[in-house]
Amino acid sequence: MTITASAAADGAAVARARFRAGESETTAGLAPGHVQANLIAVPADWAQDLSLFCAYNRQACPVLDITEAGSPATRLAAGADLRTDLPRYRVWRDGGLVAEPAEVTAHWRDDLVAFLLGCSFTFETRLAAAGIPLRHVEQGRNVPMYVTNRPCRPAGRLSGPLVVSMRPVPRDLVPAARAATRGMATAHGCPLHTGDPAALGIRALSCPDFGDAVRPAPGDVPVFWACGVTTQTALMASRPPFAVTHAPGHMLITDLRDGTHPGP
Structure with missing residues (x-):
């Protein structure tokens, strides 16, 4: 089951x-x-x-x-x-x-x-309460995650690139998404980036490195949060x-x- x-x-x-x-x-x-x-x-x-x-x-x-x-x-x-x-x-x-x-x-x-x-995933309850659609949940998919061009600060023997998760958010609700997650530092807090994925070195939103591709709705923009899968790219590196x-x-x-x- x-x-x-x-x-x-x-x-x-x-x-x-x-x-x-x-x-x-x-x-x-x-x-x-x-x-x-x-x-x-x-x-x-x-x-x-x-x-x-x-x-x-x-x-x-x-x-x-x-x-x-x-x-x-x-x-x-x-x-x-x-x-x-x-x-x-x-x-x-x-x-x-x-x-x-x-x-x-x-x-x-x-x-x-x-x-x-x-x-x-912890802050998604608050996003939903703020009226922000969760496209991956609506579509029965995993959230898409991407390896970026931003290096993490190395520590001892560990280093690697930052990973981000992405949620398509209606453009007029982006401020509400920022407000809903701002105080949740232990769940990654505010978004790191909104808009053009190329600024993070992401070539195509349709090809996530982890998780599933998600279909945006008309008027959605991509919003990116830091992601704990960053530790897995550190393992690889x-x-x-x-x-x-x-x-x-x-x-x-x-x-x-x-x-x-x-x-x-």
Whole structure:
């Protein structure tokens, strides 16, 4: 069975239980009002580099929690297991993607330190409340994400380009989109750019690097927010020996509401 938007009413814990049972779907539009989080788990000897990378590039990589080495638990979600409770994962070796499984129990290691980072899906409840259409949700698609020409600030052994997510927004509602997301720093905050994608080095909106292409409506303009998938382009560029991440758009749905954001 596939999860649909109707799962939103079930709440975060039920959605996680369904993912643990093997169901899989993008989490856009699920459990409205709940904080969603990116996952990246790296060996302990890379954790300091990742911590600095997140600190230096906070808009793309806002840290919500950091686990103890080997622990699959997080204070963001009671009883959650980070190895099973996301709808899809990615496994990386030497910067290359080697698997995209529905759970990572067999891949989890005792030396992995997991970072949970804020996600723009969190602020979509506020966009909708402001009357801003969510085209990817309307079309049953993942949000489109693009690698940009903007380098992140390097940290130790980690470096790479910024990734952005894009939502088409009616031109007259762009100020409302900025206002709705301005105060949500742990979900990437205000847009980084509005309008011409070429200014970010993006050649074609119809060919996202991650997620799905979305059809704009007449009068829409592209609006771009920083994206936590930035850590995955850092893995590709920096080639740590091993890592586990979420698959783009397949997030951890936490118990937190979107007005409660703990520090790391």
